Amino acid sequence: MFTWDDLDEPKDENAKANMCLMANSDNEEVFLFDDPLIYKELENKFDNLQSDSNFLTNKCHSLQKEISELKEEKELKSFKL
DSSP: OOOGGGOOOOOSHHHHHHHHHHSOOSSSOOOOOSOHHHHHHHHHHHHHHHHHHHHHHHHHHHHHHHHHHHHHHHHHHHHHO
C-alpha cells in the first residue's frame, strides 16, 4: 500500500486522472472536468447510450421470445406429421 507521500508530481494526464480518482471527497460526485459544458456533453452521451442499450435489450428479449415461440410451433408441427 502506498500513500500520497509516495507519489511524485504526475508526469502525464493519465496519472493526474488517477490521482483525482484516488482523492477522498466528502462530495458524492467528483468532477474531473474543468469545463462544465464538456461534462454535460459527456453526461448526455452516456444518457443516450443507456437509452439505446435499454431499447436494444428489450428488442433482444422480444426476439428471444419470438424465437422460442417459433421453435415450439415447429415442434408441434413435426409431431402432427
